[in-house]
Amino acid sequence: MIDLHSHLLPGVDDGAQTLEEGLALARLAVDDGIKVSVVTPHVHPGRYENFRTALLPRLTAFQEALVAAGIPLQLRLGGEVRLGVESLELLLDGEIPFLGEIDGYRVMLLEFPHQSIPVGSQQFIEKLGQLKVRPLLAHPERNKAIMAQPDRLVGLLEAGCWLQLTAGSIAGRFGEASQQVARRILENGWAHVIATDAHNLQHRPPRLREGFLAAADIVGESAAWKMVSQRPAEILGLPCN
Template structure:
């Protein structure tokens, strides 16, 4: 699996709390077959005012620690950016860590609040695509407004966004509403790729072997390969060149 959404980077958001916990999570990721990860700490002006400049030294230290443990896990730095005009409009988006490139365009992973699809989101997605940026909406199945009106997910895609589902949503990790929405979005072919959105050892861990095996049985190996390796690698490969 190529995992494009993880909060493994220690002590920068609500993910790994210590370096040792982050290293344990890296070992868990390797054990379940993850070979490459783009780490995506939150960038959220209110709660996690991270930046490329502040995250880079933390990432480099963690990358060195993973190498010192001889873990066969390739790492790159990205971010999960909370939708906000201050972060995305004008040229501000150019200072944000991307998760890779697709068709020559930088790819930004964007987070909506769980309660709603913010007013202006469709217009923002269209504007970003006009700037030759490829937006990705993280875990739409966990947004309460999308749960209630799945057509909103189609609207996001029609505006130009990719949709990233979370593996744990299919087993009820985020509640029955998110599970039902994830299943319906998968049935409708609306997910472009899946990711772990792992946070901690004991909560939303990167140990996905059992879940991925269940998804392979439910949706077929060919489709799961496309969702967990093919497109994720197309996006991320520039980060590992």
């Protein structure tokens, strides 16, 4: 399996705080069946000042630490990019860490505030499309506004947005409301990928398999496997299993 959304990279945001914690999370990921993890630090100007050129050497150092520790996990660099004008400026400056590229579009993990869909979000997504950027919206099922009105996703989908569900949401780890919205997104065929959004060992571990199994009960094993392996591999430019 391939995890497109994780916060394993130590000391850059609210994910792993130390190298030891990052290594422990990586071990859990491998034990869960994850072969590749994309580390996606928050890119949130004013809060988490993470830029592509600064993150690359940190990624290299962490990958070397995994090899030294005998942990067979491949890492890739991405970023969880907060919606905002400042993030658009980073994009234009070449400082956004994209997940990959597919069909001529660079794929960017996009984050909304947890409580709302900001005014102008659809226009922002349309602007990204003009720049040949495909936004992959992180954990929409945990957004309060979407939980209240899931059909608000339709306009975002029509504007070219893809959706990434959190494995734990599908499995019920974030409560019944987010689980029900995740189920509806799956049943409607709106979900593109499933990822862990792993942050820590206690409450947000890198457990992707439980999300795959829960999704398989809803949409079937083949469709669920596409969301944890085939589509992530396509985005990363890796061979598809």
